[in-house]
Amino acid sequence: MLTKFAVTNYRGFSERIEWDLSSPSNYEFNLNAIKDGIIKNGIIYGPNGSGKTNFSLAIFDIENHLSQKWKKPDYFNNYIYAGINSGLVEFEYTFKFGNDIVEYNYSKNANGVLQTEILKENGKLIFDKKMDSFVIDDSLFSVVQSIKDDFKQNANNVSVIKFLLSSYPLDKNNYLIKLQQFVDSMLWFRNLDIREFIGLETSVTMLDEFIISNNLLTDFETFLKDVSGQEFKLSADPSGKQLICKIDSVFVSFQLIASTGTKSLQLLYFWIQRMKKGGASFVFIDEFDAFYHFKLSYEVCKRLFNLDCQVFTSTHNTYLMTNELLRPDCYFLLGKNKILPLPKCTEKELREAHNIEKIYKSGAFHVE
Numbered sequence: 001m002l003t004k005f006a007v008t009n010y011r012g013f014s015e016r017i018e019w020d021l022s023s024p025s026n027y028e029f030n031l032n033a034i035k036d037g038i039i040k041n042g043i044i045y046g047p048n049g050s051g052k053t054n055f056s057l058a059i060f061d062i063e064n065h066l067s068q069k070w071k072k073p074d075y076f077n078n079y080i081y082a083g084i085n086s087g088l089v090e091f092e093y094t095f096k097f098g099n100d101i102v103e104y105n106y107s108k109n110a111n112g113v114l115q116t117e118i119l120k121e122n123g124k125l126i127f128d129k130k131m132d133s134f135v136i137d138d139s140l141f142s143v144v145q146s147i148k149d150d151f152k153q154n155a156n157n158v159s160v161i162k163f164l165l166s167s168y169p170l171d172k173n174n175y176l177i178k179l180q181q182f183v184d185s186m187l188w189f190r191n192l193d194i195r196e197f198i199g200l201e202t203s204v205t206m207l208d209e210f211i212i213s214n215n216l217l218t219d220f221e222t223f224l225k226d227v228s229g230q231e232f233k234l235s236a237d238p239s240g241k242q243l244i245c246k247i248d249s250v251f252v253s254f255q256l257i258a259s260t261g262t263k264s265l266q267l268l269y270f271w272i273q274r275m276k277k278g279g280a281s282f283v284f285i286d287e288f289d290a291f292y293h294f295k296l297s298y299e300v301c302k303r304l305f306n307l308d309c310q311v312f313t314s315t316h317n318t319y320l321m322t323n324e325l326l327r328p329d330c331y332f333l334l335g336k337n338k339i340l341p342l343p344k345c346t347e348k349e350l351r352e353a354h355n356i357e358k359i360y361k362s363g364a365f366h367v368e
Contacts, residue, residue, distance in 0.1 A: 001038045001310055002059075002182075002282050003101075004094035009081045010061075011054040019055075019339045021310075022094070025329040029352050033305065033330050038096060041305040041326060044314040045360075046334035052314040055334060056188060056284045060198045061091055062104075065114055065159050066183045069199045076112040088115055097178040104161075104179070114157045121175050127160050136160075141168060182281045185309075189271060190286035191264045200274055207270050208243045208254065212236040216273065217243075223269050227299040230262065261291040268300065272307070280309040287314055294319040301325055321357040328356055335367040 006018035021039040033041045046052050057075070064071060080089050088107040095102045103120040119126040127136040134151040136143055141164060151160065161176060170177050189197035211220050217234050224230045233246040234254065243254035258266070268288075275283060285304075289297035297317050302325065304311045321331055328342040328350040343350055345365035350356060359365065 001036065001040070001096050002093065003038050003096050004092070005059055006092040007055075007058040007061075008090040009084060009087055010058045010089045010091075011078055011081065012051045013054070013058070013337060014081045014083060015337050016090075017055070017337050017339060018092075019059075019332075022096075025327070025341075025343050027327045027329065027352070029323065030325075030327045030330075033326050035310075036096065038310075039330055040310050042312045042330040042332055043301075043320055043326065044312065044332045044334055044339070045316070045318075045321070046314075050335045052334055053190075053286050055339065056286050056312075056314065057198075058091070059282075059284060060186060060188045061089075061108075062093060062183055063186060063199050064112065066161060066180065067186075067199060068202065069184060070197060070201050070203070072196060072198050075198075079108075079112055080110040086110070095179060095182060097175055097182070098173075100175045100178070102175050102179055114159060117160050119161065129154070129160050134160075185279055185281035187271065187275065187280050187283045188286065189267075190288070191267050191290070195267060197271075200280060205270065206241065207266050209241045210270055210273075211243065211266075212240055214273070220266075220269055224262070224265060227303065228262070228265060228293075228296050259291075261293070261296070264291045265296075265300075272303065275307055275309060280307070282310045283307075283312070285311075285313045287316075289313075289315055289317055289320075292317075298325065318357045318360060321360055323352050323354070323356060327352075331356070333365055333367050338367050340367055 003022040004018065004020050006016055007013060008016040022037070024034045024037070024039050033039065044052055063069060064075065080087065088109060090107045091105065093104045095104070101122050106117045107115045109115055115131060117127070117129045125137065126140065127134070129151055132152055134148050136148070161179070165176055165180055185200060187197065187200040189195070211217060217236070221232055221234055224232060232254070234243050235246065236242070237244050244251045245254045245257060255263070274280070289300065292300065294317055297315070297320055301313070301320060304313070305326070331342045332339050333342065333345050342356060342365055345367055348359070348364060
């Protein structure tokens with residue numbers, strides 16, 4: 001699981017900003033939102049322009065050099081903070097895999113090219129690659145001097161982790177294997193003017209065809225009825241690639257009659273199926289409910305937060321800010337180059353009976 005993340009000089013974040021998921025409060029309700037002492041589910045709030053999207057994209061930077069899964073084509077546009085575009089963007093990740101704590105820090109230049117890498121396991125340095133030096137624990141990896149010298153130069157900017165994974169036979173429980181598996185199973189997506197995603201898949205999938213080919217017509221109908229109250233009678237067209245809907249005695253393309261919100265639900269349904277099948281590790285859905293009714297957003301969140309993986313979303317919908325869904329330490333405010341849980345944004349003691357949405361709207365929470 002991801003326990004901490006920090007980034008410096010990325011897009012709109014000129015200074016270091018850290019997100020700590022390792023210190024939940026001692027609430028005795030909605031315990032399923034916490035797993036192994038780590039916040040498993042959460043929702044991020046913040047005013048327009050506060051950096052919610054950019055922060056979520058920063059978390060997925062690791063995909064670009066450790067995973068072969070789908071990348072965002074324009075990811076490196078406006079990559080570094082504009083005021084210091086000759087510097088480096090610095091990333092810090094802390095993961096917990098069983099009893100192992102893995103710390104992975106690295107930096108990239110304005111073009112997204114890897115410059116430095118440091119890896120620690122349970123506080124022990126595994127390797128440290130800087131611009132003109134390279135150190136590795138020889139008791140763990142017997143790297144010959146010529147390769148060490150190459151890493152000092154590293155003209156092709158190969159990741160040390162990728163090199164170790166491809167060059168050494170490792171036990172399935174090795175922290176490097178677990179790190180690779182975690183990163184390969186991360187997923188970021190959104191559905192606004194265009195649909196975009198990072199991770200989990202290696203190619204773009206046609207949603208109608210996916211549902212048809214996986215015999216999910218009835219399940220998709222049930223999903224739509226359960227979360228939104230909409231009832232469709234769906235079948236496949238003769239090609240087996242498009243959904244059609246029966247209205248009285250007439251068959252119409254599902255894509256022609258589905259609202260923007262319903263199409264967004266179809267995308268969500270697809271990703272939920274992939275999360276279950278692919279064993280997703282960490283999921284972030286940006287502005288997940290942009291086209292949803294506020295009550296539909298609540299039903300969707302209940303389903304998402306019941307998944308085994310870490311799931312986080314960003315939204316402006318304060319209807320979701322309730323102790324019936326999560327708990328105060330799972331709601332985060334982003335602003336002023338900080339991201340903090342609600343209990344750290346107020347001097348007021350937050351309890352289960354409190355209406356935290358009302359408290360939020362009254363202006364009692366501040367990111368200082």
